[in-house]
Amino acid sequence: MLTVGPKGTNDILPGEIEKWHYIEKTVREICREYGYSEIRTPVFEHTELFLRGVGDTTDVVEKEMYTFEDKGKRSISLRPEQTAAVVRAYVEHKLYAQPQPFKVFYIGPMFRYANVQAGRYRQFHQFGVEVLGSKDPAVDAEVITMAMDFYGRLGLRGLELHINSVGCPKCRPVHRQRLHDFLNPNLHKLCGLCQSRFSRNPMRILDCKVGKCQELSKDAPTTTDCLCEECAADFEKVKKYLDDVGVQYVVNNRLVRGLDYYTNTAFEIMASDIGAQSSIGGGGRYDGLIEEVGGPPTPGIGFALGTERIIAAMERQGLEIPAERRSDVFIATLGEQAREEAFKLLYVFRRAGLSAEMDFMGRGLKAQMKYAHKFNSRYTLILGEEELAKGTAVVRDMIAGTQQDVSLGDLLAHLTIDINQ
Numbered sequence: 550m551l552t553v554g555p556k557g558t559n560d561i562l563p564g565e566i567e568k569w570h571y572i573e574k575t576v577r578e579i580c581r582e583y584g585y586s587e588i589r590t591p592v593f594e595h596t597e598l599f600l601r602g603v604g605d606t607t608d609v610v611e612k613e614m615y616t617f618e619d620k621g622k623r624s625i626s627l628r629p630e631q632t633a634a635v636v637r638a639y640v641e642h643k644l645y646a647q648p649q650p651f652k653v654f655y656i657g658p659m660f661r662y663a664n665v666q667a668g669r670y671r672q673f674h675q676f677g678v679e680v681l682g683s684k685d686p687a688v689d690a691e692v693i694t695m696a697m698d699f700y701g702r703l704g705l706r707g708l709e710l711h712i713n714s715v716g717c718p719k720c721r722p723v724h725r726q727r728l729h730d731f732l733n734p735n736l737h738k739l740c741g742l743c744q745s746r747f748s749r750n751p752m753r754i755l756d757c758k759v760g761k762c763q764e765l766s767k768d769a770p771t772t773t774d775c776l777c778e779e780c781a782a783d784f785e786k787v788k789k790y791l792d793d794v795g796v797q798y799v800v801n802n803r804l805v806r807g808l809d810y811y812t813n814t815a816f817e818i819m820a821s822d823i824g825a826q827s828s829i830g831g832g833g834r835y836d837g838l839i840e841e842v843g844g845p846p847t848p849g850i851g852f853a854l855g856t857e858r859i860i861a862a863m864e865r866q867g868l869e870i871p872a873e874r875r876s877d878v879f880i881a882t883l884g885e886q887a888r889e890e891a892f893k894l895l896y897v898f899r900r901a902g903l904s905a906e907m908d909f910m911g912r913g914l915k916a917q918m919k920y921a922h923k924f925n926s927r928y929t930l931i932l933g934e935e936e937l938a939k940g941t942a943v944v945r946d947m948i949a950g951t952q953q954d955v956s957l958g959d960l961l962a963h964l965t966i967d968i969n970q
């Protein structure tokens with residue numbers, strides 16, 4: 550047990566972490582361009598926040614939360630997602646008093662006690678954004694466009710964007726009633742879960758994965774059939790904005806988010822080539838959520854994209870991740886005096902902003918050269934007794950394959966100039 554991590558968790562090792570850095574760099578770039586600032590909230594919150602903010606009838610909260618009592622007898626949960634926490638911070642710090650909309654992004658680990666399989670873990674990571682304070686359909690389109698732009702920048706192709714509108718508290722009861730009328734005669738034929746959803750949350754029957762439920766609800770009234778005038782107009786606008794910037798989508802009337810505070814736009818992005826867990830991101834509008842957790846009535850919308858699934862899709866599509874150079878300079882030494890000189894040089898180089906390494910394993914010169922090569926270092930310096938006596942070092946350019954003697958005092962200038970070329 551001691552030597553195996555908990556089920557559903559992953560170590561991200563050197564060699565793998567470069568992909569994460571690349572994704573995180575792309576996140577920061579795109580968020581700067583779209584005007585989103587970073588927010589960091591704690592990885593644990595009061596359980597109550599998620600009961601309210603995610604919904605106590607959702608699978609995530611009902612079955613998958615890591616909940617425990619702390620030493621002060623408070624019920625605490627590891628965050629299964631971050632929207633609720635962002636909303637909590639927005640209300641707690643009265644961020645609604647600042648110029649709106651409030652636009653933030655986050656990247657970090659989430660925790661769900663899920664059935665572990667490829668693409669489904671218990672600690673996984675999300676990049677997400679939230680926009681609070683605006684009901685403008687242009688914001689919906691911005692958020693969706695940004696998600697698609699992000700995937701595009703990583704080089705991902707062939708993704709499918711599904712969009713839908715689930716309406717507002719005005720049109721929802723109309724849909725609910727029509728759905729009840731439609732499904733009632735066949736209620737006993739639905740799966741057990743859908744039978745219980747019938748009164749609690751009938752909309753969810755539309756996205757049940759069980760064959761007979763899909764069959765029975767095939768021609769059921771969809772949310773878009775029942776939109777009020779305002780919601781229908783907003784949905785048209787979102788689509789128009791997406792068309793205007795050439796973002797392709799499929800309107801999927803079966804895409805629903807069951808809870809009352811989810812309103813209007815819902816979307817999901819699928820990568821068909823990563824296996825059963827094909828959703829690589831999703832999001833939607835939640836105009837009722839801020840009030841639900843105790844804030845002033847405020848519209849909001851966001852998305853969350855799963856990093857592990859993005860990486861899986863990138864690997865499937867054979868996308869190259871730009872390699873990070875591990876080291877600018879490696880100093881190979883011969884003799885104790887040279888080692889002491891090398892140690893000082895490392896400090897000087899590093900303070901000047903170069904990444905520099907030397908041997909710490911007592912290797913011979915030849916083995917050090919081999920190691921430097923493996924390290925992918927740009928330059929290798931060779932320092933032996935002979936060089937020390939002359940006050941020089943041999944500088945080997947690992948790309949050009951050339952080498953020259955450089956006096957110790959000139960090394961930094963020499964390397965800095967070259968590396969910046």
Ligand code: AMP
Nearest residue numbers: 663668669670673828829830853855858
């Ligand atoms: P959700 O918060 O459930 O809408 O999920 C948003 C995205 O997070 C999904 O599209 C997945 O890419 C990712 N995701 C959700 N749950 C998991 C999980 N257990 N393991 C890995 N990725 C996940």
